[in-house]
Amino acid sequence: xxxxxxxxxxxxxxxxxxxxxxxxxxxxxxxxxxxxxxxxxxxxxxxxxxxxxxxxxxxxxxxxxxxxxxxxxxxxxxxxxxxxxxxxxxxxxxxxxxxxxxxxxxxxxxxxxxxxxxxxxxxxxxxxxxxxxxxxxxxxxxxxxxxxxxxxxxxxxxxxxxxxxxxxxxxxxxxxxxxxxxxxxxxxxxxxxxxxxxxxxxxxxxxxxxxxxxxxxxxxxxxxxxxxxxxxxxxxxxxxxxxxxxxxxxxxxxxxxxxxxxxxxxxxxxxxxxxxxxxxxxxxxxxxxxxxxxxxxxxxxxxxxxxxxxxxxxxxxxxxxxxxxxxxxxxxxxxxxxxxxxxxxxxxxxxxxxxxxxxxxxxxxxxxxxxxxxxxxxxxxxxxxxxxxxxxxxxxxxxxxxxxxxxxxxxxxxxxxxxxxxxxxxxxxxxxxx
Amino acid sequence: xxxxxxxxxxxxxxxxxxxxxxxxxxxxxxxxxxxxxxxxxxxxxxxxxxxxxxxxxxxxxxxxxxxxxxxxxxxxxxxxxxxxxxxxxxxxxxxxxxxxxxxxxxxxxxxxxxxxxxxxxxxxxxxxxxxxxxxxxxxxxxxxxxxxxxxxxxxxxxxxxxxxxxxxxxxxxxxxxxxxxxxxxxxxxxxxxxxxxxxxxxxxxxxxxxxxxxxxxxxxxxxxxxxxxxxxxxxxxxxxxxxxxxxxxxxxxxxxxxxxxxxxxxxxxxxxxxxxxxxxxxxxxxxxxxxxxxxxxxxxxxxxxxxxxxxxxxxxxxxxxxxxxxxxxxxxxxxxxxxxxxxxxxxxxxxxxxxxxxxxxxxxxxxxxxxxxxxxxxxxxxxxxxxxxxxxxxxxxxxxxxxxxxxxxxxxxxxxxxxxxxxxxxxxxxxxxx
Numbered sequence: 001x002x003x004x005x006x007x008x009x010x011x012x013x014x015x016x017x018x019x020x021x022x023x024x025x026x027x028x029x030x031x032x033x034x035x036x037x038x039x040x041x042x043x044x045x046x047x048x049x050x051x052x053x054x055x056x057x058x059x060x061x062x063x064x065x066x067x068x069x070x071x072x073x074x075x076x077x078x079x080x081x082x083x084x085x086x087x088x089x090x091x092x093x094x095x096x097x098x099x100x101x102x103x104x105x106x107x108x109x110x111x112x113x114x115x116x117x118x119x120x121x122x123x124x125x126x127x128x129x130x131x132x133x134x135x136x137x138x139x140x141x142x143x144x145x146x147x148x149x150x151x152x153x154x155x156x157x158x159x160x161x162x163x164x165x166x167x168x169x170x171x172x173x174x175x176x177x178x179x180x181x182x183x184x185x186x187x188x189x190x191x192x193x194x195x196x197x198x199x200x201x202x203x204x205x206x207x208x209x210x211x212x213x214x215x216x217x218x219x220x221x222x223x224x225x226x227x228x229x230x231x232x233x234x235x236x237x238x239x240x241x242x243x244x245x246x247x248x249x250x251x252x253x254x255x256x257x258x259x260x261x262x263x264x265x266x267x268x269x270x271x272x273x274x275x276x277x278x279x280x281x282x283x284x285x286x287x288x289x290x291x292x293x294x295x296x297x298x299x300x301x302x303x304x305x306x307x308x309x310x311x312x313x314x315x316x317x318x319x320x321x322x323x324x325x326x327x328x329x330x331x332x333x334x335x336x337x338x339x340x341x342x343x344x345x346x347x348x349x350x351x352x353x354x355x356x357x358x359x360x361x362x363x364x365x366x367x368x369x370x371x372x373x374x375x376x377x378x379x380x381x382x383x384x385x386x387x388x389x390x391x392x393x394x395x396x397x398x399x400x401x402x403x404x405x406x407x408x409x410x411x412x413x414x415x416x417x418x419x420x421x422x423x424x425x426x427x428x429x430x431x432x433x434x
Numbered sequence: 435x436x437x438x439x440x441x442x443x444x445x446x447x448x449x450x451x452x453x454x455x456x457x458x459x460x461x462x463x464x465x466x467x468x469x470x471x472x473x474x475x476x477x478x479x480x481x482x483x484x485x486x487x488x489x490x491x492x493x494x495x496x497x498x499x500x501x502x503x504x505x506x507x508x509x510x511x512x513x514x515x516x517x518x519x520x521x522x523x524x525x526x527x528x529x530x531x532x533x534x535x536x537x538x539x540x541x542x543x544x545x546x547x548x549x550x551x552x553x554x555x556x557x558x559x560x561x562x563x564x565x566x567x568x569x570x571x572x573x574x575x576x577x578x579x580x581x582x583x584x585x586x587x588x589x590x591x592x593x594x595x596x597x598x599x600x601x602x603x604x605x606x607x608x609x610x611x612x613x614x615x616x617x618x619x620x621x622x623x624x625x626x627x628x629x630x631x632x633x634x635x636x637x638x639x640x641x642x643x644x645x646x647x648x649x650x651x652x653x654x655x656x657x658x659x660x661x662x663x664x665x666x667x668x669x670x671x672x673x674x675x676x677x678x679x680x681x682x683x684x685x686x687x688x689x690x691x692x693x694x695x696x697x698x699x700x701x702x703x704x705x706x707x708x709x710x711x712x713x714x715x716x717x718x719x720x721x722x723x724x725x726x727x728x729x730x731x732x733x734x735x736x737x738x739x740x741x742x743x744x745x746x747x748x749x750x751x752x753x754x755x756x757x758x759x760x761x762x763x764x765x766x767x768x769x770x771x772x773x774x775x776x777x778x779x780x781x782x783x784x785x786x787x788x789x790x791x792x793x794x795x796x797x798x799x800x801x802x803x804x805x806x807x808x809x810x811x812x813x814x815x816x817x818x819x820x821x822x823x824x825x826x827x828x829x830x831x832x833x834x835x836x837x838x839x840x841x842x843x844x845x846x847x848x849x850x851x852x853x854x855x856x857x858x859x860x861x862x863x864x865x866x867x868x
Contacts, residue, residue, distance in 0.1 A: 026584070029586075030583070030584065032765065033583045033760075033764060034583070035760075035765075131581070137727040137728075137730065138730055139576075139730075142573075142576065142577075143576075146573075146748065146752060146757075147565070147573035147576050147748045148573075149464070149468070149748060149751045150456065150464065150751065152460075152463075217463075217466075273712070274712075275709065275713070275733060278707070278708075278712050290744070292456070292741060293571040293735055293741050294571075294734070295735075296572055296732065296733065297731075297734065298731070299709060299730065300728070300729060300730030301728050301729075301730075306725075307726060307727050309584070309726060310585055310727050313583065313584030314580065314581045314582070314584055317580070317583045317584065318580060321758065321759060322756070322758060323759075324756060326467075329467060330466050331466065334466045
């Protein structure tokens with residue numbers, strides 16, 4: 001019998017506790033599949049006395065995860081502490097410095113320090129594995145880093161934040177306002193008390209940077225991501241999208257263009273008949289467009305203790321089996337610097353919703369501003385809302401053919417300056433999907 | 435620089451030619467990702483003089499793939515000959531006997547000889563990799579064999595045959611009959627001159643046996659698969675499905691039940707709002723239900739030279755990187771015998787379409803036969819078709835609550851014996867999806 005793989009787990013929250021329990025309960029099956037037994041021999045958590053429903057009698061306990069990583073008698077270090085700095089970063093560095101492979105679920109750590117950690121790992125002949133860091137239990141890291149290695153990727157995009165997708169789904173199905181929906185999501189535990197990180201698009205942006213690096217062989221660059229959250233999505237937009245044959249999703253997109261690589265997180269209109277439009281609730285999905293394959297889509301649970309533990313286990317079992325793939329898919333020296341494509345150069349169709357004062361000449365004026373910016377319109381709809389007959393303002397919805405972000409912004413600015421608008425203009429990008 | 439991985443390719447059809455071309459064109463990128471260069475050093479094909487658009491000046495040529503496998507100076511053998519017996523089987527055996535890793539796209543070979551080849555590979559410390567054998571470019575083999583190793587699978591199901599899915603999609607969208615659709619598919623090259631292997635469900639059954647083995651750690655058993663093709667699907671069924679909120683797909687399903695594992699390929703009604711219902715045309719999709727993850731879905735191109743070559747390349751690059759996963763996910767000695775769950779014990783809802791003579795008492799008689807077999811009905815619809823007012827027969831559509839296959843068959847037999855039917859009864863299983 002081969003010797004067991006001795007695992008140190010730092011962080012015994014939901015995922016860590018699931019992991020320790022699963023290895024205890026399913027150890028025999030895992031040993032068969034990995035070719036050697038797994039054994040959690042060291043753990044670290046803040047509160048030693050808390051009841052986690054686990055038998056933790058045999059493991060060595062560390063109060064400090066960094067000490068565990070630096071000193072425990074282990075073959076593999078699992079970082080489930082969280083946070084991009086502090087203990088998580090120090091512990092991962094300490095483990096890699098000893099040449100230990102590291103498994104982490106920490107997207108923030110990778111978004112901020114992924115390249116530095118990949119370099120450290122390469123120097124020490126170790127690896128960092130992080131399937132759980134993006135889209136929970138969906139094997140998108142393995143797919144990009146291994147299965148699609150023969151392909152050139154042109155775009156990777158997905159629904160990477162369950163909170164936002166849950167909220168958009170509820171707004172659509174129940175006709176709730178953004179505010180009502182947020183309260184509900186907070187009550188159900190799908191949104192944090194301070195929801196900014198999720199609904200502002202920042203969580204998705206962190207995850208996107210990792211996918212971008214794997215898809216394009218480039219260094220991770222969090223600062224360059226264009227981020228727009230779902231806060232300004234109104235019920236009217238969701239209804240209008242449905243009427244037009246679209247659904248609204250918070251998409252994270254990395255796309256190769258002539259001027260570089262776009263990284264963008266924003267609400268997007270996707271065709272209602274597309275596969276990604278069917279992804280509802282807290283489910284995540286990632287699609288990859290490549291030269292050889294065309295497009296593939298992966299969908300599944302993006303969060304949850306067991307789903308995340310499943311991804312951590314996948315990494316552990318790979319390492320136990322002897323699999324060694326470079327942390328970011330390439331030797332760090334072969335990663336190319338990230339070349340940013342500016343958002344102003346983004347090309348696509350746009351949905352624009354204007355609240356206009358209902359008077360003679362408004363339409364002509366709007367149409368002229370569009371034409372001045374070389375924007376051709378696919379449709380223009382003015383609709384009085386029921387019960388608003390007596391109102392002096394009217395919503396106007398424009399759908400453009402493919403144009404540039406810069407042109408759309410100039411046109412909207414010009415229309416605003418013309419003084420026809422009674423409220424803030426809204427713009428939602430249309431993501432072209434086959 | 436590490437030494438190149440010397441590859442022998444037997445079979446230079448669409449996939450083989452794509453593979454050789456890609457390795458020539460993208461070799462540098464592949465070398466970075468795999469950590470060593472790839473080099474096709476030996477090839478075999480029937481016709482040496484055929485123009486394949488490839489520069490084949492430097493490779494050693496073999497007329498016989500078995501000789502290539504047995505004698506060429508290579509580190510890896512790629513089998514793209516096809517067929518479950520003869521040269522493909524002998525060549526793979528010859529390569530494994532030398533301890534060479536083998537990459538194949540050959541579903542029939544695996545369905546018939548997968549366990550024997552896994553055993554031979556294990557004895558020789560080699561592996562057989564076969565991502566391309568199921569669902570083309572979708573990484574379902576890697577997902578089951580590696581990414582989901584921490585999970586227990588309860589069901590794996592999918593759309594594994596592009597010909598059938600194309601035809602069902604066209605029948606639905608264009609209102610074509612099965613016969614019209616088949617002619618069109620043959621004209622477009624989506625169906626063979628003899629289409630039995632595809633439309634009869636046998637191609638999907640071959641692929642399913644491989645997924646079953648990986649999902650449940652069991653031996654491959656092709657004989658036990660219940661197979662029903664799409665030949666008897668009529669336009670009326672597709673219309674009725676749409677009215678009831680379903681779509682009809684040819685599904686391949688392996689499912690753990692109390693009495694064993696069901697392996698079944700048959701047309702199935704799936705909820706129109708489900709992700710798998712959106713999979714149209716020649717696209718394939720596979721979903722996996724597990725204990726930790728809930729459900730994940732993978733969708734993408736199921737065939738085509740480049741998509742299949744992408745999967746073959748993924749296997750080659752894994753082997754070049756040193757990845758070694760047991761052929762069927764477990765050491766062959768640990769595979770359990772396949773324990774068949776009989777189709778008569780299958781539980782689910784059923785759609786039943788009867789053509790009845792339109793006379794007094796028919797409904798009562800049908801309802802009684804259902805009740806006698808303890809089948810409760812969710813709905814019963816009788817509809818006169820437009821233009822059929824003068825006809826003496828009427829279609830009756832029944833949707834049952836969950837019941838057993840045996841009960842449904844008994845009820846239909848009894849109704850047939852009662853003499854009320856003017857045509858063959860039709861039955862389509864409803865696949866429960868979340």
